[in-house]
Amino acid sequence: MNKSFTGATVLCPTCNTRWFVQDQPWKLLCVSCYLERKGKTAPAPPAPAPIEPTMLRRLVQLCHPDKHGNSEAANTATRYLLGLKGGQHG
Numbered sequence: 016m017n018k019s020f021t022g023a024t025v026l027c028p029t030c031n032t033r034w035f036v037q038d039q040p041w042k043l044l045c046v047s048c049y050l051e052r053k054g055k056t057a058p059a060p061p062a063p064a065p066i067e068p069t070m071l072r073r074l075v076q077l078c079h080p081d082k083h084g085n086s087e088a089a090n091t092a093t094r095y096l097l098g099l100k101g102g103q104h105g
């Protein structure tokens with residue numbers, strides 16, 4: 016017994032406040048209620064991947080202004096990379 020789904024916009028029966036597009040037969044709730052039911056509030060943004068200290072040192076060496084005619088780009092990149100080291104020296 017398949018009902019036909021036309022992608023109609025329906026009122027969420029759980030919260031009765033939000034509308035959602037029922038473009039799939041299994042979509043019975045709005046996204047907020049669906050996430051709530053799963054115990055989640057919102058998807059967490061992925062954490063940026065850390066750069067390994069060895070690689071970071073290599074990048075600093077490669078970007079060093081001395082090797083790029085003291086260009087502004089090299090200075091900016093080096094400063095950024097040194098900032099990633101978080102005050103470590105060496």
Ligand SMILES: [Zn+2]
Pocket residue numbers: 027028029030031032033044045046047048049
């Ligand atoms: Zn809802």
